[in-house]
Amino acid sequence: xNIDKHIQENRESFDHMEPVPSEAIWxxxxxxxxxxxxxxxxxxxxxxxxIICTFSAPFLFNLSNPTIPxxxxxxxxxxxxxxxxxxxxxxDKKDELxxxxxxxxxxxxxxxxxxxxxxxxxxxxxxxxNSPDAERAIGTAIRFHERRLRILELLExxxxxxxxxxxxxxxxxx
Amino acid sequence: MLNIQxxxxxELVQRVQRGDRKAQYIMYKxxxxxxxxxxxxxxNNSTDAQDVVQECFVKVFExxxxxRGDATIGAWIKRIAINTAINALRKKKRNLEFSSDEISEAxxxxxxxxxxxxxxxxxxxxxxxxxPNGCRTVLNLYLFEGYSHxxxxxxxxxxxxxxxxxxxxxxxxxxxxxxxxxV
Numbered sequence: 445x446n447i448d449k450h451i452q453e454n455r456e457s458f459d460h461m462e463p464v465p466s467e468a469i470w471x472x473x474x475x476x477x478x479x480x481x482x483x484x485x486x487x488x489x490x491x492x493x494x495i496i497c498t499f500s501a502p503f504l505f506n507l508s509n510p511t512i513p514x515x516x517x518x519x520x521x522x523x524x525x526x527x528x529x530x531x532x533x534x535x536d537k538k539d540e541l542x543x544x545x546x547x548x549x550x551x552x553x554x555x556x557x558x559x560x561x562x563x564x565x566x567x568x569x570x571x572x573x574n575s576p577d578a579e580r581a582i583g584t585a586i587r588f589h590e591r592r593l594r595i596l597e598l599l600e601x602x603x604x605x606x607x608x609x610x611x612x613x614x615x616x617x618x
Numbered sequence: 619m620l621n622i623q624x625x626x627x628x629e630l631v632q633r634v635q636r637g638d639r640k641a642q643y644i645m646y647k648x649x650x651x652x653x654x655x656x657x658x659x660x661x662n663n664s665t666d667a668q669d670v671v672q673e674c675f676v677k678v679f680e681x682x683x684x685x686r687g688d689a690t691i692g693a694w695i696k697r698i699a700i701n702t703a704i705n706a707l708r709k710k711k712r713n714l715e716f717s718s719d720e721i722s723e724a725x726x727x728x729x730x731x732x733x734x735x736x737x738x739x740x741x742x743x744x745x746x747x748x749x750p751n752g753c754r755t756v757l758n759l760y761l762f763e764g765y766s767h768x769x770x771x772x773x774x775x776x777x778x779x780x781x782x783x784x785x786x787x788x789x790x791x792x793x794x795x796x797x798x799x800x801v
Contacts, residue, residue, distance in 0.1 A: 460655075464650060464655075466650050470643070
């Protein structure tokens with residue numbers, strides 16, 4: 445008989461000649477997808493953090509520049525209240541996410557980025573009293589809080605996604 | 619190739635496109651045996667085949683949004699598996715040589731039939747794995763995967779006539795292996 449004909453007639457049975465280590469391959473696929481997801485997640489937050497750093501840098505430079513004369517104009521109370529409100533919103537969101545219960549292997553790099561942002565804000569606040577233009581400085585601080593809040597909201601979404609994935613995985617029986 | 623997709627297949631694809639992990643697993647289970655054996659016949663060893671199949675399914679789940687339904691989902695996955703395997707072979711610098719030595723012109727004209735007792739699937743499977751990389755890959759794509767010589771030529775970046783010659787060479791070597799091992 446002709447080999448071609450034999451293979452064509454028995455084509456499907458050639459897909460069952462060897463034992464397939466499907467469990468091991470599936471675990472490898474899941475790990476690989478998770479690693480790629482973490483990398484994407486980090487890149488997204490690092491990019492967001494970079495925007496904030498770039499955005500805040502000129503302002504921080506102005507604050508620390510000793511040649512700029514001290515501003516004597518009082519800051520309107522409404523702007524101060526807004527700044528305080530945004531700061532509180534971002535802080536509440538951070539508490540709500542409860543970083544202590546999150547896996548540092550997945551979110552560790554994002555925590556570091558947020559720590560850097562926190563310390564930048566502390567510097568900014570410390571120098572606020574010497575600002576040459578207090579109103580503008582507080583306006584910048586408000587935008588800073590808005591961005592920070594946005595990062596935390598994105599992080600919240602990613603945590604929910606991650607939870608959904610883990611729930612799916614726990615229901616899949618191999 | 620006919621593009622017949624059932625509504626169940628379409629729904630499964632849509633679920634995978636939404637990132638549904640259960641749907642991913644259903645799709646994986648549906649195609650893993652066929653993809654593993656397709657890749658094994660190209661890679662020639664189980665460790666490499668596992669790595670390539672893993673890489674293939676990661677690509678499938680990441681690129682599923684680009685699947686437009688021009689071919690069946692099975693054909694689409696198979697093409698990814700074959701391309702990944704061929705790239706892996708090339709990366710490993712294993713020769714994908716399309717040699718034509720050792721075989722005289724006269725042998726190409728020989729009778730192609732083989733004794734029926736040699737035509738066991740297991741014997742053929744083992745003998746195929748022992749063929750040289752180049753002609754084995756052509757034989758796999760043409761005979762096992764059903765591509766035309768023109769398609770094989772495109773996939774392997776060779777000429778159509780090289781594909782035909784390598785296919786004939788693979789069959790001669792396959793017959794020789796079966797006879798020397800089992801007669």
